[in-house]
Amino acid sequence: MTTVLRVPVPSAREGSPRLRLLGVGPEGGVLRDLARFAEGEGAEFERVPDTSAALRTLSDDAWTMVLAVLEDEPEEQLAWWVEVLRRLGRRPRLVTLVASPSIGFTLRATQSGVFEVLSIPVGRERFREMIERVRSPEQETPLPLAEARPIAVGNAQMVSESPVMMPVFRSIAQVAPSTATVLVVGESGTGKELVARAVHLQGPRSAAPFVTVNCAAIPENLLESELFGHEKGAFTGAVARKIGRFERASGGTLFLDEIGDMSLALQSKILRAVQEREIERVGGTEPIPVDVRLIAATNRDLRQMIGQGQFREDLYYRLAVVTLKLPRLAERGDDLLVLASTFLTEFGHRYSKTFSGISSRAVEMLRRHEWVGNVRELRNVIERAVLVADSETLRADHLPEEWRTGGEAAATPDTTPLSTLSEMEARHISRVLDHTHGQIREAARILGVHRNTLARKIREYGL
Amino acid sequence: MSPVDGQRALRVEQALRLLPDIDALLPLRAFVVRTSRGMSPELPYRTVGKRFVQSGELREFVPRAVARASEHLTALYAAAVEALESEERGDLPGAVHALLSAGEEEEKVGRFTQARAWYEHALRVAEELRERRPEIRSLRNLGRLDTMRGRQETAARFFQRSLVLAEAEMDAHAAAIACQGLGDVAQAQGKWQGATSWYTRGLQYTESDPALRAALQLGLGEVARARGQLDSAAEWFRQAGALFATLRDHQGSARVLNAWGLLESLRVRHVEALARYSEALARLAGSRRDPSVEMEIRLNLCELYLEWGRLTDAEDEIRRAEELAIEHNLTERLARLYVIMGRVRGRQGDDTGFVFYEKAVELCRGQEPWPRLEADVYLAYALFRKDLGDLDECRAYLERAHEVYEAIGDGAELARVDGELARIQAQ
Numbered sequence: 001m002t003t004v005l006r007v008p009v010p011s012a013r014e015g016s017p018r019l020r021l022l023g024v025g026p027e028g029g030v031l032r033d034l035a036r037f038a039e040g041e042g043a044e045f046e047r048v049p050d051t052s053a054a055l056r057t058l059s060d061d062a063w064t065m066v067l068a069v070l071e072d073e074p075e076e077q078l079a080w081w082v083e084v085l086r087r088l089g090r091r092p093r094l095v096t097l098v099a100s101p102s103i104g105f106t107l108r109a110t111q112s113g114v115f116e117v118l119s120i121p122v123g124r125e126r127f128r129e130m131i132e133r134v135r136s137p138e139q140e141t142p143l144p145l146a147e148a149r150p151i152a153v154g155n156a157q158m159v160s161e162s163p164v165m166m167p168v169f170r171s172i173a174q175v176a177p178s179t180a181t182v183l184v185v186g187e188s189g190t191g192k193e194l195v196a197r198a199v200h201l202q203g204p205r206s207a208a209p210f211v212t213v214n215c216a217a218i219p220e221n222l223l224e225s226e227l228f229g230h231e232k233g234a235f236t237g238a239v240a241r242k243i244g245r246f247e248r249a250s251g252g253t254l255f256l257d258e259i260g261d262m263s264l265a266l267q268s269k270i271l272r273a274v275q276e277r278e279i280e281r282v283g284g285t286e287p288i289p290v291d292v293r294l295i296a297a298t299n300r301d302l303r304q305m306i307g308q309g310q311f312r313e314d315l316y317y318r319l320a321v322v323t324l325k326l327p328r329l330a331e332r333g334d335d336l337l338v339l340a341s342t343f344l345t346e347f348g349h350r351y352s353k354t355f356s357g358i359s360s361r362a363v364e365m366l367r368r369h370e371w372v373g374n375v376r377e378l379r380n381v382i383e384r385a386v387l388v389a390d391s392e393t394l395r396a397d398h399l400p401e402e403w404r405t406g407g408e409a410a411a412t413p414d415t416t417p418l419s420t421l422s423e424m425e426a427r428h429i430s431r432v433l434d435h436t437h438g439q440i441r442e443a444a445r446i447l448g449v450h451r452n453t454l455a456r457k458i459r460e461y462g463l
Numbered sequence: 464m465s466p467v468d469g470q471r472a473l474r475v476e477q478a479l480r481l482l483p484d485i486d487a488l489l490p491l492r493a494f495v496v497r498t499s500r501g502m503s504p505e506l507p508y509r510t511v512g513k514r515f516v517q518s519g520e521l522r523e524f525v526p527r528a529v530a531r532a533s534e535h536l537t538a539l540y541a542a543a544v545e546a547l548e549s550e551e552r553g554d555l556p557g558a559v560h561a562l563l564s565a566g567e568e569e570e571k572v573g574r575f576t577q578a579r580a581w582y583e584h585a586l587r588v589a590e591e592l593r594e595r596r597p598e599i600r601s602l603r604n605l606g607r608l609d610t611m612r613g614r615q616e617t618a619a620r621f622f623q624r625s626l627v628l629a630e631a632e633m634d635a636h637a638a639a640i641a642c643q644g645l646g647d648v649a650q651a652q653g654k655w656q657g658a659t660s661w662y663t664r665g666l667q668y669t670e671s672d673p674a675l676r677a678a679l680q681l682g683l684g685e686v687a688r689a690r691g692q693l694d695s696a697a698e699w700f701r702q703a704g705a706l707f708a709t710l711r712d713h714q715g716s717a718r719v720l721n722a723w724g725l726l727e728s729l730r731v732r733h734v735e736a737l738a739r740y741s742e743a744l745a746r747l748a749g750s751r752r753d754p755s756v757e758m759e760i761r762l763n764l765c766e767l768y769l770e771w772g773r774l775t776d777a778e779d780e781i782r783r784a785e786e787l788a789i790e791h792n793l794t795e796r797l798a799r800l801y802v803i804m805g806r807v808r809g810r811q812g813d814d815t816g817f818v819f820y821e822k823a824v825e826l827c828r829g830q831e832p833w834p835r836l837e838a839d840v841y842l843a844y845a846l847f848r849k850d851l852g853d854l855d856e857c858r859a860y861l862e863r864a865h866e867v868y869e870a871i872g873d874g875a876e877l878a879r880v881d882g883e884l885a886r887i888q889a890q
Contacts, residue, residue: 051742052742055738055739055742056735056738058738059734059735059737059738076748079745079748080742080745080746080748081745083741083744083745083748084738084741084742084745086741087737087738087740087741087744188507214815216509216513217507217509217510217513217815217818218815218818219476219510219512219513219818219821219822220476220477220480221476221480222817222818222821232859237821237824239856239859239860239862239863240855240856240858240859241855242856376507380775383775384775384776387773387776
């Protein structure tokens with residue numbers, strides 16, 4: 001039977017978003033104190049007795065914070081809470097309530113993204129400080145969404161306000177009306193396929209098919225039949241006659257993505273198809289005429305590959321009649337925010353949410369991220385953020401948790417309380433132990449202490 | 464992940480093509496896959512063949528691979544010698560026990576054909592004995608293995624025989640396990656009434672065996688769920704969960720929560736299902752986790768995200784599950800995972816999703832074939848092709864599925880495939 005203690009919400013903080021705190025643990029004791037403190041802070045507080053009830057309650061509604069009393073085996077319970085909250089999507093902050101937590105526990109909790117480890121009993125002042133920290137991100141300055149003027153490319157759109165993209169747009173306009181072969185060069189996620197599609201749609205073959213093949217995604221043993229097709233029974237997996245992508249693109253454009261991942265043998269066959277304008281299905285005997293415009297793309301340095309004997313020079317010159325180079329997202333300046341705003345609106349529609357802005361801290365975090373996966377990565381990050389967002393402003397705490405617990409958070413203003421010397425020492429020892437994969441002797445050598453001293457500190461800090 | 468500067472990056476598919484697919488190299492081929500590095504999470508997800516081989520690490524792993532192979536052989540030889548010594552002592556039940564242990568060693572490393580050979584051999588020896596318990600255990604192992612491998616008819620025969628023997632011996636524990644096995648077989652065949660009867664009969668033997676009782680209650684809950692009796696299923700899960708909790712059996716609790724997650728999925732209560740799966744994984748985190756149980760939960764989680772339309776989360780979960788399946792050599796589950804990934808790509812309208820079905824087929828047809836699963840893959844592959852409008856290929860894969868289901872005697876699925884074929888013909 002779930003007993004629920006509800007505390008009425010006074011309007012103590014006009015204008016502040018309402019905080020909803022869920023206490024999980026036995027009735028009375030620390031949670032009774034916290035319920036009282038919460039009332040004083042104008043926060044809503046509800047208590048459930050155990051984890052099962054907590055799960056049901058968390059599933060039902062959006063909560064700002066979970067205050068979990070960890071009694072027996074706190075480490076195990078900590079792992080449980082971290083795992084459960086990570087998956088729930090809506091991300092209430094986790095605060096653990098532990099009687100005399102060791103520094104090691106506190107460290108592990110912090111590394112796992114726990115907002116605060118409170119030692120039981122909890123003082124009112126400590127609780128108030130924590131609530132202030134929770135409120136501060138809510139009070140992040142919202143910045144309005146950046147305006148975008150998208151260019152439609154089929155069902156998708158190209159968005160950019162950056163001068164570095166202007167040469168790309170110009171080149172597309174210049175090359176599209178011809179039937180010249182185009183090589184699009186750029187890192188993964190920079191939008192090579194979108195550019196290829198734009199060239200196709202603005203060209204003379206726009207009414208005919210645009211067929212794509214991602215050479216890096218298709219296993220080598222399947223790529224040939226994917227490109228050229230096969231006759232039934234040509235090999236074990238040839239269950240039916242298959243029309244290849246060259247044939248399917250007839251009259252239109254064939255886009256060969258990640259062409260640098262193609263084997264030399266297949267490169268020769270592509271070259272022959274381009275030169276002779278005919279192909280042969282695997283297991284077939286008749287040559288089949290094909291008429292396609294070829295656009296290829298790569299994230300690799302094909303010239304270097306030619307030097308290493310991994311790419312055919314003659315094919316390279318066939319493909320690189322016109323070369324379009326796409327910049328990395330990091331080089332596109334404010335496009336980051338323009339794109340983020342566009343994706344926010346797009347996913348907002350999809351998930352029935354409305355966004356009016358991005359907070360200053362979230363913008364800061366977006367700017368500091370490396371964006372190895374470029375626009376595609378940004379799109380994924382924003383989609384996830386939309387899923388977890390609970391306000392019209394995208395905030396820092398909607399962005400990936402590892403950004404806040406890892407290095408990227410270090411650059412943002414630190415509002416956590418200052419550490420004691422022991423905490424600093426424990427953190428440093430833990431870091432060195434991670435580095436040595438738990439080897440105490442090696443860790444002691446790096447730290448310049450005797451291994452017995454180190455072993456004692458490990459015990460002392462509960463590392 | 465990009466290749467190391469100045470070094471040619473070797474992909475797993477290239478490496479596996481280079482190494483002959485012979486018995487002696489099997490552990491090394493497995494290591495190539497296991498030590499390979501996937502794409503970083505920011506980059507698109509691809510099949511295992513597209514990962515990069517870590518040849519440096521591979522060299523370091525060779526002694527470990529050899530040590531592991533040697534450890535395995537040592538265990539087998541020790542069991543064989545133990546069997547001989549037992550016979551010398553006139554302890555033939557002991558010899559059967561040793562032979563069965565050897566089979567279990569083989570099963571642990573996924574060498575199911577060899578495991579079956581040990582079990583059959585043990586059974587032949589056990590059949591000569593007056594003492595019946597070794598025979599019961601041999602039959603039980605064979606039944607369990609065949610159930611897992613999708614050979615339900617033979618599995619049922621083994622469990623039937625073990626039940627008759629156990630009842631004759633008044634061995635309640637063995638009888639309950641046999642009933643559980645028969646229930647599992649019936650459940651796998653979609654014979655819900657039969658499964659319910661077997662699990663219920665098993666319960667009669669579990670007065671003093673709460674762990675087995677909980678497992679049977681879990682089975683009853685699963686059957687009730689499959690029959691659409693959702694409240695009854697929930698009640699069974701509640702009972703099983705309570706028993707496992709009393710026993711502090713985290714593995715059992717995780718299995719119940721997993722089953723409960725499926726129940727919530729059926730009720731289209733996605734958040735609740737997610738919470739159950741998360742709790743199940745968290746329970747496992749606090750125990751010595753059984754990778755196959757964890758993999759089952761993760762597969763269900765992937766399915767849930769797919770149904771929910773959270774495709775990015777599905778893909779993330781698939782990456783994590785793939786690591787786990789590769790790490791623990793869970794071939795059958797890896798194939799099922801690739802089918803889900805193919806469906807994710809299908810939902811995204813990305814026709815390169817076919818590579819995942821192809822990979823799944825390849826895994827099903829490997830050294831240890833999974834014919835039942837292979838047919839399931841063909842069926843899913845056919846539906847993928849159908850959604851893309853490739854009706855010829857769709858028909859071809861349905862015909863393949865038909866052949867395999869017919870060969871293994873799965874009438875229910877055969878009817879489903881024939882239904883799909885009829886719909887295709889009508890188009």
